[in-house]
Amino acid sequence: MSERRTWAPWAMSAPSLLLFAVMLAVPLLLTTILSFNVYNVDSGPVAGSFTLEHYVHIVTDSYYYEIFWRTLWISGLVTLICIAIGAPEAYILSKMRAPWRSIFLLIILAPLLISVVVRAFGWSMLLGPEGLINDIFRLVGIGPVKLLYNETAIVIALVHVMLPFMVIPVWTSLQKLDPSVESASLSLGASHFTTLRRVVFPQVLPGILSGSLIVFGLAASSFAIPGLLGGRRVKMVATLIYDEYLHELNWPLGAAIAFVLLAANLVIMLGWNRMVEGRYKKTLG
Template structure:
């Protein structure tokens, strides 16, 4: 048998096979990010617009020194962290209950969990605005109970409630997937050795589902920090988050370089927070296993 017939695939074969995906990745993600980065350094003239041949650091100086942007970034990450924390608590419990159910109830509950993903985020935001408005269902129930109406719409509370509703499936699915890999015999063994159910959950179940909790919380935090529809519709014009500021700079002020600078700053800050959180949780997870 000849050497050519017995030779394995060349080293270039994986690159040729992954070539279409890499080209698509470059065209749809890397190139737009590079163009946005270049745009963020362009000089902006209120009369003529961005000047492609002139560059400046003024937009980044404004973002990093203006207290107005400090407040908006702080609100964005604070709301995102609260949403992620609530989704971790509710989503982990819901996924645990889901994993312990038998068919057909498991399939029915899983469909209920995924059902919000079938509806547009804008539609869900309008639905929550009707529920939380001054004449909405929540205040209507409070009036029936003899309580005073409360202002929920156009507050951070309204944004958190709606974001939890939208992001909860992204928390349930990773945790539920991790629970599918959990051997029920390990739990039964711990219980047979006189461990309490709480100790079994804390020492056996929780460490093994921590990767699902980590990935789910990162997804929820990242999507919440970059969310636009819900903060725009439920936060109003005064209660802004970073995505709504980018929208205003692009379409209202027509200051595209400043909008690009704010968007890239959000991306970098988001990556920094998520990577730091990932290292912290993974470190504690490995330490608990060791």
């Protein structure tokens, strides 16, 4: 009987574990193996070969440093902006009553129903030289401002795309907050700011952590928006991988860049997770 109980959880988890292995683990393993293959200009990747040349090339070439740094700082900036906008937005949403809460929640989630490519083209029309934003600048006498094919356009569009992924985790954390605790703090003479800082903020910190990890990971690996709004000069790592795979046909180098991006993401996200969780436990303690 005890042996059956031991195997029951594994048997129930087997379908999801199999799906995980087929859809994620196996492709990741094959990509890692490909990154160590020798690349021949005439015949392409040489199966069964082994070399560290691609990783050495990435580490020693300042061109890759520039692109990785651009990708990481843009992703970090997008995450911070999403926290600054999304956390207050989720707090206001939690204070709304029906039916306004459902209406505004639908408005927040509505962009997720539209393709990222469509949204990127929409932002290109708004930010272009003849777009609506520059038309407003002309009316106030500022003149046309270059907002397209630069880091500014990428940050604006990524914030628009990633904001729902910040709002939802924070709003979910707020649903677990007992309203009487906040009322008790106010009744004891604490200001609204002190209540938000010492009562509400520690409770929503796990939601902010979850949202920031999702936003940073998706922003760092984003392809459509940097490709359409950044142009050919403002490259991020995802567009660089695309170029290596489909333009240069150097699949091993593209796989090596992808693996380095994955490793960098994991290091940053695990470090951020440990720092925020440490502060959360210190606050509760």
